[in-house]
Amino acid sequence: MSTTAPAAAGSATHDAGGAGALPTGPVPTAEELAALYAHAAHNYAPLPVVLAHGEGAWVTDTSGRRYLDALAGYSALNFGHRHPRLTAVAHQQLDRLTLVSRAFDHDRFADFTGELAALCGKDAVLPMNTGAEAVETAIKAARRWGYQRKGIAEGAARIVVAAGNFHGRTTTIVSFSTDPDARGGYGPYTPGFDVVGYGDLAALEAAITDDTCAVLLEPIQGEGGVIIPPEGYLHGVRDVCDRRGVLLVADEIQSGLGRTGRTFACEHEGVVPDLYILGKALGGGVIPLSAIVADREVMDVFTPGSHGSTFGGNPLACAVGTEVVRMLTEGTWQPRAAALGARLETGLSALPEGLLDGWRVRGLWAGLDVAGGRTGRQVCEALLARGVLAKDTHGSTIRLAPPLVITEDEVDLLVATLAEALTD
Numbered sequence: 001m002s003t004t005a006p007a008a009a010g011s012a013t014h015d016a017g018g019a020g021a022l023p024t025g026p027v028p029t030a031e032e033l034a035a036l037y038a039h040a041a042h043n044y045a046p047l048p049v050v051l052a053h054g055e056g057a058w059v060t061d062t063s064g065r066r067y068l069d070a071l072a073g074y075s076a077l078n079f080g081h082r083h084p085r086l087t088a089v090a091h092q093q094l095d096r097l098t099l100v101s102r103a104f105d106h107d108r109f110a111d112f113t114g115e116l117a118a119l120c121g122k123d124a125v126l127p128m129n130t131g132a133e134a135v136e137t138a139i140k141a142a143r144r145w146g147y148q149r150k151g152i153a154e155g156a157a158r159i160v161v162a163a164g165n166f167h168g169r170t171t172t173i174v175s176f177s178t179d180p181d182a183r184g185g186y187g188p189y190t191p192g193f194d195v196v197g198y199g200d201l202a203a204l205e206a207a208i209t210d211d212t213c214a215v216l217l218e219p220i221q222g223e224g225g226v227i228i229p230p231e232g233y234l235h236g237v238r239d240v241c242d243r244r245g246v247l248l249v250a251d252e253i254q255s256g257l258g259r260t261g262r263t264f265a266c267e268h269e270g271v272v273p274d275l276y277i278l279g280k281a282l283g284g285g286v287i288p289l290s291a292i293v294a295d296r297e298v299m300d301v302f303t304p305g306s307h308g309s310t311f312g313g314n315p316l317a318c319a320v321g322t323e324v325v326r327m328l329t330e331g332t333w334q335p336r337a338a339a340l341g342a343r344l345e346t347g348l349s350a351l352p353e354g355l356l357d358g359w360r361v362r363g364l365w366a367g368l369d370v371a372g373g374r375t376g377r378q379v380c381e382a383l384l385a386r387g388v389l390a391k392d393t394h395g396s397t398i399r400l401a402p403p404l405v406i407t408e409d410e411v412d413l414l415v416a417t418l419a420e421a422l423t424d
């Protein structure tokens with residue numbers, strides 16, 4: 001495999017210091033960080049680094065230190081920071097038309113919806129902005145479909161979801177979260193959801209009743225720690241949904257759009273859901289853009305006035321989103337993610353015994369369970385000190401999701417730095 005990215009954004013070309021020339025030096029002081037957050041809500045606990053510039057797989061902080069970005073905005077930056085094709089279309093669109101609201105049509109809408117529908121093999125697209133909004137849109141579509149097409153009694157529709165899910169932060173979505181931090185204190189909660197163990201096909205089928213309109217799942221649980229379900233699970237879920245007349249709704253917001261080595265993670269089991277939920281990388285790391293994608297039979301439950309968004313499907317987002325879809329349609333990113341992921345997996349396999357309790361890789365996406373009682377946060381701080389940015393999740397897990405523009409040498413650098421940080 002070539003170490004050159006499919007387009008000019010190859011971070012290797014920007015790598016002034018060369019692989020191995022990682023920065024060292026003090027992180028911002030506690031006083032500097034306190035000043036930064038003096039007027040901010042405390043709903044995040046970011047790593048102590050203040051970034052000012054990004055290109056490809058690399059970011060630079062306010063003191064000029066460079067870091068390899070191994071998180072990529074939770075996969076919102078699949079194509080790296082400021083990919084030239086994406087910034088070019090954004091600049092062009094900024095100089096023409098940015099927002100009209102859906103009260104009027106604009107000349108960027110048809111290309112985006114048509115090309116995204118084609119990428120998904122579906123009839124129709126409903127664009128929104130954030131992932132959570134798209135999940136909410138999917139829940140509305142599934143419920144209406146249940147009432148109008150399946151004949152469920154009004155107000156009785158139920159949706160089966162998985163324990164350990166992450167689908168966003170709205171009150172309805174956290175209502176069926178099993179994470180006490182995400183859910184606690186936000187009641188009263190939206191009813192109508194049944195939670196079953198992720199990967200437990202028998203439990204899923206047992207939870208389905210005549211009132212069930214949909215099964216909503218991440219094909220790989222991202223926030224959960226890159227949890228890959230047992231082989232055959234997604235295929236089995238598809239089969240259960242077909243037999244029981246229930247929609248399969250796949251939240252591919254983090255797993256989709258090239259990350260796993262395929263356009264969609266569902267493809268690893270040859271599964272096509274009834275409804276795709278997309279976000280994150282759809283906006284190219286430039287603009288928030290999400291969507292649901294489905295066939296007419298599902299999408300046409302929406303009628304004028306029954307759902308919408310002021311910013312959803314705006315010209316700027318559609319211009320960037322269309323370019324993202326074209327890049328994926330060219331088909332070079334998916335095998336690139338697969339090959340780089342195989343290299344990452346080889347590197348992780350060669351780590352000394354005892355550093356990790358377990359790890360999972362699918363495409364260029366890995367969840368690592370840190371051994372020895374250290375927290376993921378501690379290891380992420382050790383990585384930061386060595387010039388690699390990554391994010392912990394659920395205590396002892398670290399997620400690696402570098403941009404797909406990363407080179408083979410940079411994957412090796414990531415693994416070598418990880419080995420050091422784990423032995424700190």
Ligand SMILES: *Cc1c(COP(=O)(O)O)cnc(C)c1O
Nearest residue numbers: 130131132166167168222253254
């Ligand atoms: C990030 C994420 C969401 C929520 O997206 P936001 O844009 O943060 O609202 C939903 N589902 C999955 C699987 C995600 O990873």
